Amino acid sequence: MTSHAPPLSGILVPHMVPLDGRGRINEEELARYVSWLVDRGVHGLYPNGSTGEFTRFTVEERRQITSIVCEAAAGRVPVVAGAAEANVAETIQACEHALAAGARAVAIVAPFYFKLSPESVYAYFREIARESPIDVTLYSIPMLASPIDVATVRRLSEEFPRVIGIKDSSGDISHMQRLIAAVRPVRPEFAFFTGWDAALVPMLLAGCNGGVHATAGIVPETTRAIYDDVQAGRIDAAFARQRQITDLLDIAFLGADFPEGFRIAAGLRGFAMGESRQPATDGQRAERRVLADRIKAAIDRCTGQASPAAAR
Numbered sequence: 001m002t003s004h005a006p007p008l009s010g011i012l013v014p015h016m017v018p019l020d021g022r023g024r025i026n027e028e029e030l031a032r033y034v035s036w037l038v039d040r041g042v043h044g045l046y047p048n049g050s051t052g053e054f055t056r057f058t059v060e061e062r063r064q065i066t067s068i069v070c071e072a073a074a075g076r077v078p079v080v081a082g083a084a085e086a087n088v089a090e091t092i093q094a095c096e097h098a099l100a101a102g103a104r105a106v107a108i109v110a111p112f113y114f115k116l117s118p119e120s121v122y123a124y125f126r127e128i129a130r131e132s133p134i135d136v137t138l139y140s141i142p143m144l145a146s147p148i149d150v151a152t153v154r155r156l157s158e159e160f161p162r163v164i165g166i167k168d169s170s171g172d173i174s175h176m177q178r179l180i181a182a183v184r185p186v187r188p189e190f191a192f193f194t195g196w197d198a199a200l201v202p203m204l205l206a207g208c209n210g211g212v213h214a215t216a217g218i219v220p221e222t223t224r225a226i227y228d229d230v231q232a233g234r235i236d237a238a239f240a241r242q243r244q245i246t247d248l249l250d251i252a253f254l255g256a257d258f259p260e261g262f263r264i265a266a267g268l269r270g271f272a273m274g275e276s277r278q279p280a281t282d283g284q285r286a287e288r289r290v291l292a293d294r295i296k297a298a299i300d301r302c303t304g305q306a307s308p309a310a311a312r
Contacts, residue, residue, distance in 0.1 A: 010043025048082025
């Protein structure tokens with residue numbers, strides 16, 4: 001089946017999920033966070049990604065998250081919902097739910113835990129592409145899952161119009177260039193997204209359609225400005241902002257176990273994020289209080305002002 005929806009492009013946000021004092025999904029706060037991101041110019045939402053800690057939620061909770069995000073987005077921006085489960089049958093069910101909830105497409109990571117051959121990765125996505133009722137984007141994150149090589153992406157793009165794009169989180173610009181060179185001649189509308197914040201500007205200049213970045217959940221106005229700068233040819237301005245979000249990424253990503261730094265950062269933008277479901281020691285909590293000061297300073301540099309709390 002061929003997709004007739006507009007191609008995806010721009011800045012998509014793999015946002016976090018606020019939790020209440022008992023570790024449950026804070027539905028009201030999640031909806032408020034989503035609306036705040038949309039109001040600040042992001043082009044789309046990407047729930048149930050790595051930054052969204054999808055493995056720490058149950059199947060039912062992941063579907064709940066997708067429903068909340070789609071309802072809060074209210075058609076203002078497309079939602080590309082993470083639909084990766086541990087096997088094909090459950091992944092197809094997640095695709096069906098995403099369609100019913102109002103998502104534009106789903107994002108599916110290559111099989112994780114088991115390291116598979118390229119032929120097995122192809123077979124996995126072939127089965128999903130045959131059965132999915134919604135458009136599929138591939139999610140390649142080789143540090144955590146089986147890699148999706150260039151030949152496999154080309155093969156899937158040729159055989160299945162329902163496979164409409166890929167998010168590649170390797171940060172490897174040469175690999176992205178090879179992907180674009182292999183696929184764009186046969187599928188000009190196929191969307192290429194980088195998942196590595198520190199390479200956003202170079203990836204856009206190399207031909208990417210956009211980025212899916214954790215920093216967009218903290219400083220959406222800055223990541224959107226980078227995209228606009230590149231589109232308008234303001235490359236020096238884009239690189240200046242790139243340095244700011246790379247600094248923020250380094251502090252948030254390296255300062256605590258991923259994605260704890262981003263949970264802290266979203267809290268600094270005025271959202272009640274709650275504690276992660278990953279337990280922490282007293283020592284870690286103390287370190288994160290110190291880290292918060294560094295993150296706040298990086299946010300202020302990105303936004304050019306003291307970061308205002310999100311008004312309730």
